[in-house]
Amino acid sequence: MVAKLSFLSFLGLAPLFAAAQLSGSVGPLTSAATKAATKTCNVLDYGAVADKSTDLGAPLASAFAECKSGGLVYVPEGDYAISTWARLSGGEAWALQIDGIIYRDSDTGGNMIYIEHSTDFELFSSTSAGAFQGLGYELHAEDNWEGPRLLRLYEVTDFSIHDFILVDSPSFHLSLDTCANGEVYNMAIRGGDHGGLDGIDVWSTNIWVHDVEVTNKDECVTVKSPAKNILVESIYCNWSGGCGMGSFGSDTNVSDIVYRDIYTWSSNNMMLIKSNGGSGFVENVLLENFIGHGNAYSLDIDSYWSSMSAVEGDGVQLSNITIKNWKGTEADGAERGPVKVLCADGAPCYDITIEDFAMWTEEGDTQWYSCESAYGTGFCLEDSSNTVSYAVTTTTVSSAPSGYSAASMADDLTAAFGSTVSIPIPTIPTSFYPGATPYSALMADSASSSTSAKAHPAVGTSSSVATASASVYVAAASAPAVTSAVAPVAPVAVSSAAESAPSAAGQAQKGQQGQQGQKGQQGFSSGAHTPEPPFGSEEEDCQE
Numbered sequence: 001m002v003a004k005l006s007f008l009s010f011l012g013l014a015p016l017f018a019a020a021q022l023s024g025s026v027g028p029l030t031s032a033a034t035k036a037a038t039k040t041c042n043v044l045d046y047g048a049v050a051d052k053s054t055d056l057g058a059p060l061a062s063a064f065a066e067c068k069s070g071g072l073v074y075v076p077e078g079d080y081a082i083s084t085w086a087r088l089s090g091g092e093a094w095a096l097q098i099d100g101i102i103y104r105d106s107d108t109g110g111n112m113i114y115i116e117h118s119t120d121f122e123l124f125s126s127t128s129a130g131a132f133q134g135l136g137y138e139l140h141a142e143d144n145w146e147g148p149r150l151l152r153l154y155e156v157t158d159f160s161i162h163d164f165i166l167v168d169s170p171s172f173h174l175s176l177d178t179c180a181n182g183e184v185y186n187m188a189i190r191g192g193d194h195g196g197l198d199g200i201d202v203w204s205t206n207i208w209v210h211d212v213e214v215t216n217k218d219e220c221v222t223v224k225s226p227a228k229n230i231l232v233e234s235i236y237c238n239w240s241g242g243c244g245m246g247s248f249g250s251d252t253n254v255s256d257i258v259y260r261d262i263y264t265w266s267s268n269n270m271m272l273i274k275s276n277g278g279s280g281f282v283e284n285v286l287l288e289n290f291i292g293h294g295n296a297y298s299l300d301i302d303s304y305w306s307s308m309s310a311v312e313g314d315g316v317q318l319s320n321i322t323i324k325n326w327k328g329t330e331a332d333g334a335e336r337g338p339v340k341v342l343c344a345d346g347a348p349c350y351d352i353t354i355e356d357f358a359m360w361t362e363e364g365d366t367q368w369y370s371c372e373s374a375y376g377t378g379f380c381l382e383d384s385s386n387t388v389s390y391a392v393t394t395t396t397v398s399s400a401p402s403g404y405s406a407a408s409m410a411d412d413l414t415a416a417f418g419s420t421v422s423i424p425i426p427t428i429p430t431s432f433y434p435g436a437t438p439y440s441a442l443m444a445d446s447a448s449s450s451t452s453a454k455a456h457p458a459v460g461t462s463s464s465v466a467t468a469s470a471s472v473y474v475a476a477a478s479a480p481a482v483t484s485a486v487a488p489v490a491p492v493a494v495s496s497a498a499e500s501a502p503s504a505a506g507q508a509q510k511g512q513q514g515q516q517g518q519k520g521q522q523g524f525s526s527g528a529h530t531p532e533p534p535f536g537s538e539e540e541d542c543q544e
């Protein structure tokens with residue numbers, strides 16, 4: 001599969017797809033195998049003990065110091081505890097192979113693993129089973145939300161993170177802060193059922209996030225400002241807050257963003273673009289091939305988002321946003337309709353297109369569409385070249401649009417994990433969108449399916465190709481990570497399957513959402529700007 005994708009890329013078929021979004025190649029410049037061959041620093045040789053109690057902090061820092069300039073830092077299988085957070089700064093041509101499980105063992109805030117000022121970097125597990133277990137529930141049960149984030153990259157360029165699992169972070173799971181040319185894929189992220197436990201937050205340039213599953217109750221995969229050339233695809237929000245963009249405030253600078261093949265189940269929204277006041281712009285956005293079931297909101301553009309305090313300014317200017325091929329059902333379309341495009345009266349949005357959009361309600365038999373100061377085509381958008389503000393308009397419909405039915409994922413989570421009991425470490429799924437196959441096979445599967453380590457030729461711009469030269473790396477996995485600027489193949493068309501009847505569990509969980517969303521219950525009719533259900537508390541700001 002890997003070879004085939006590379007071949008397609010080589011033929012030049014794929015670049016057409018990603019070209020508009022990514023501005024160049026993504027991923028590490030040197031293979032992990034090459035790095036391992038240059039030098040391997042096994043943490044066990046630096047004082048680490050896989051006994052789930054010895055602090056991994058200092059051994060990890062020592063191993064990094066020895067291997068940061070061309071090498072592979074290796075955390076073998078086993079259970080480790082970390083109580084001194086690792087700040088790994090200034091690496092070049094290095095990789096971090098974590099085949100073990102690292103347990104949080106301190107309540108200190110900050111970032112458990114913080115990687116900064118690095119270039120040509122790769123973090124992965126060759127077994128696809130390496131994980132951080134954040135044990136956030138220990139803090140959350142005591143209503144403590146100040147614990148550390150699990151993983152944060154700051155000013156890292158030409159990198160990838162893949163085949164890795166993040167569980168139960170006390171705070172955010174993965175943040176990409178001012179990074180460039182990165183690829184994040186084949187990951188499972190599973191957090192508590194509470195706000196403030198974001199899955200992936202990206203404010204960076206030229207980043208491809210794909211084939212990721214997130215379970216939590218806040219951001220699934222979210223773009224913050226500033227960001228440019230971000231491609232997010234094949235994302236499974238398996239009981240989450242849902243994907244979003246924002247929250248945006250002053251000097252917002254976000255452009256060339258694509259979300260494609262996004263499956264959202266039992267989340268707050270399928271896509272929420274949120275701001276309240278502020279300035280700057282969000283432009284050139286494509287939100288394509290979304291399937292949703294059991295979500296509160298679906299398309300939710302809210303420039304008066306009540307969960308954030310208003311920021312000074314006329315509003316963030318949204319333009320050239322296309323919403324295309326959305327199918328499925330929302331939880332209760334009379335309470336929260338599937339189309340909500342509320343733009344700032346001080347900065348009406350324009351060139352908004354909603355097409356091939358068919359969603360219907362699971363509860364009751366009406367749903368609404370609502371727009372404010374929004375121009376473009378589709379639903380309640382006003383089609384005019386004159387873009388002056390206008391008040392909220394709401395259209396209620398009582399018949400289902402044709403073609404709304406859409407496939408479900410077989411393994412949709414049927415109950416939340418809550419935030420007070422231990423959350424088990426999941427395995428990384430092998431599909432993240434109905435009918436779609438991930439771009440790269442899991443490393444674990446690649447290893448077991450090949451009898452010997454074989455080198456794959458480097459093709460095109462892909463450089464992160466494993467070769468059979470390093471014992472540590474190759475022993476565990478012979479197949480390469482596919483990494484290149486190109487999105488290899490067209491998304492698999494999703495044939496509409498039988499409409500999924502909301503399960504008993506689905507109903508129960510809708511009830512729960514209803515409760516959590518009491519504030520939102522006043523509904524749309526009560527005022528110009530719908531209060532947001534406080535499912536997820538507003539996240540911390542991007543900046544530290």
Ligand SMILES: *[C@@H]1O[C@H](CO)[C@@H](O)[C@H](O)[C@H]1NC(C)=O
Pocket residue numbers: 205226227228253
């Ligand atoms: C927006 O960010 C880009 C870099 O991505 C920068 O070149 C541009 O100057 C910024 N624009 C504004 C108005 O800040």
Ligand SMILES: *[C@@H]1O[C@H](CO)[C@@H](O)[C@H](O)[C@H]1NC(C)=O
Pocket residue numbers: 020256283284285286320322
């Ligand atoms: C609108 O955004 C799309 C990406 O979604 C981009 O391809 C296109 O060039 C943009 N149009 C303009 C006029 O900038």
Ligand SMILES: *[C@@H]1O[C@H](CO)[C@@H](O)[C@H](O)[C@H]1NC(C)=O
Pocket residue numbers: 213215238409411412413414426429431
């Ligand atoms: C969705 O989440 C539930 C609970 O974690 C899990 O049992 C199920 O396997 C997940 N689905 C997939 C495809 O991983």
